[in-house]
Amino acid sequence: MTASPILIESIELNARLGDTYLQLVDLCTAEQYACGHIPGAVHLDYPRLILSRPPVMGLLPGADYMRELFGSLGLRPDAYIVAYDDEGGGHAARLLWSLVAYGHTCYGLLNGGLQAWVNEGFALDATLIAPTPNDYPVTYNPEVIAEYDYIAARLDNPDVKLLDCRSPQEYRGDDKRTARAGHIPGASNMEWTQTMDATRSLRLKPSETLLSTFAAAGVTRDREVITYCQTHHRSAHTWLVLKALGFERVRGYPGSWSEWGNRNDTPID
Secondary structure, three states: OOOOOOEEOHHHHHHHOOOOOEEEEEOOOHHHHHHOEOOOOEEOOHHHHOEEEOOEEEEOOOHHHHHHHHHHOOOOOOOEEEEEOOOOOHHHHHHHHHHHHOOOOOEEEEOOHHHHHHHOOOOOEOOOOOOOOOOOOOOOOHHHEOOHHHHHOOOOOOOEEEEEOOOHHHHHOOOOOOOOOOOOOOOEEOOHHHHEEHHHOOEEOOHHHHHHHHHHOOOOOOOEEEEEOOOOOHHHHHHHHHHHOOOOOEEEOOOHHHHHOOOOOOOOO
């Protein structure tokens, strides 16, 4: 198989369209998909990807549900699955994290998403593609998941770094979106948009810049990193960025602050 980078550029993806091992998933709005999408992409409405148990949102659905969902999209376990959206990559990254959480190993994010694709002049297709359902086997992979108990047991572990990908206002507790406001003790704050270059169609900043920014937040390759936000949407993108940079031990907290901040037994800074 041709190389399958975690981060792929529009020009490289365009050259691969039609390759049998490539599968594209569009996580833009249904309206945008109908108006135009990357040729060959199937569409996934983001809400289908997450499980909500209010007030806790953004949970990872169970294996049976995900097996059916991935199968309904016609996804193959041996495919190079590339995802994209039109909102900065958070929705697409959450799909990729979910795939990895259920055993998929070959995946990629379109750098800059639909915005970069269009701005570089590549073609869109308005043909609505009906996927051919298949049987997608899932294997739960706990190595990329950090649930509440996992985090609570490691709050004082210097080998583990928590990274809060919300806004500074949410991190400080000024923007209250749950019963309790603040952040998980020991977590550093790095808003997810800090990884993007708004002047380059929301592509990621150069690797050297990203590594320096992460290091300033205490995020280094020698530590296990756990990313979280409100519902593991923004932090799924940061998880993907870290994986693209070669970080091996990175987990995402699916319930994120919607769980931590709504419990009455959690320590909060």
